[in-house]
Amino acid sequence: MNETNDESFAPLNREGAKVACSNCNLRELCFPIGLNDDEMARIDQMVTTRRKVRRKTALFRNGEQFHALYAIRTGVFKTCVTAEDGRDQVTGFQMAGEIVGLDGIVNDQHTCDAVALEDSEVCVLPFDRIGELSREVGALQHHLHRIMSREIVREHGVMLLLGTMRAEERLAAFLLNLVQRLQARGFSRSELVLRMTRQEIGSYLGLKLETVSRTFSRFAEDGLIEVQQRHVRIRDVERLRALLSQQPGSTF
């Protein structure tokens, strides 16, 4: 997009623009609120570098050494795990203000790939610095714990989806989750542009791409949404929500 000479392999930040969390409009998403000036300054000091990631390139890959978490500034990522036999599963789609890389902590090694779905930019949060700083700033410590806990809870939700829902319910849940997060970032609550393919949506939802496509078409026929490729407009949120609260076998 607005990229000039971008070398996606040279991670470190250029661009004279100050890397400062204190000025960042995403700071409510990345960091705890109510920090004093001193604490904020120390966080600014921790986050010294940014990194641009081109569409379809990886921020990190399975097997790579872990040394930092990443806060997404702009763009969208997918994370996906791969089994020995090659099948893979998209474990999430992440957008501005969200943190990726938590999987790498346990063994100092990433266990999934994080791939940009559009040209993106992240803030690099060196993990040893986070450790040091959170020992001194209690609010940061707790915030880190909350971020990890939130990820665990999110994954519980995905497990519920994968374990109990039918195709229509899965796609409805997916769309509703997506617009909800977009709305929280100031975008429309009814219109969205999907940054991922049918295949990727299917992988996330445990469905084949044909099923995703068919389900989109059915939703459109039923007047729930309008679909034109990756542009989706939600026409009836209520009925979309209603799809979620229906048991498979319930007849009332």
Add this chain to the structure above:
Amino acid sequence: MNETNDESFAPLNREGAKVACSNCNLRELCFPIGLNDDEMARIDQMVTTRRKVRRKTALFRNGEQFHALYAIRTGVFKTCVTAEDGRDQVTGFQMAGEIVGLDGIVNDQHTCDAVALEDSEVCVLPFDRIGELSREVGALQHHLHRIMSREIVREHGVMLLLGTMRAEERLAAFLLNLVQRLQARGFSRSELVLRMTRQEIGSYLGLKLETVSRTFSRFAEDGLIEVQQRHVRIRDVERLRALLSQQPGSTF
């Protein structure tokens, strides 16, 4: 089992036996290794209470206030989440040395139920004490991060299972994971007693209980395992493992 007057509502520890992590044979599982005496003593001080949980009763439930993590000393638990419409999903089975309660951190409120599958006992780890102590003991801080990260990675594996595997593969993965964890605790690597029902296994694996039962029977017919109710004996680990590395459509 060896329970006398047990009131499962009165959580706090009785039993004169000292609650001391420094003596606990699970300490390699719960806590980082290589702590000095002083650090170990402080951890002992943090873990002052134990709690017995009777079979089929909850350690905590969705919606309850969060204030502690729990390290399982003896017994087995299941954790499960429930959707608004009532369906639920078992998100994991936990055994000695494993930690439950991480879901509660993000909103100071538990978001799932933890239910004992047999009479069990846990160590209560008050979360504010963990926070304080991990600010002073770096190894503890890192250990906590690793535990949370490990849970995230484990859930990635479950998502892969739910999203991509067929019934036989799911059950094979489940059994292999179970014996592996039991073996790490000194039990047989071929014989195990399931503490959960077919229904609960099915909920965890995204299958109906009939499918679980049928798949057990098929494994038995094929000579992979012997099944008698909840007693399972693994007769051919290799072929069981081989089930996992087969793509659905692969013909070689």
Add this chain to the structure above:
DNA sequence: CGAAAAGTTGATTGTCTTCAAAACTGGTGG
């Protein structure tokens, strides 16, 4: 512009679910 990638749609197949009945288990009380 042309090739490759992504998406749609139809027909058919396969796997798991649903519904149903029967057998087994473990605990309770007569």
Add this chain to the structure above:
DNA sequence: CCACCAGTTTTGAAGACAATCAACTTTTCG
């Protein structure tokens, strides 16, 4: 001790949903 009951498990037959296979269209991008 045995009968009984609820909960659990097994097994069969039929049905539903998503996967697969295939053809075709549309879009994207070098």
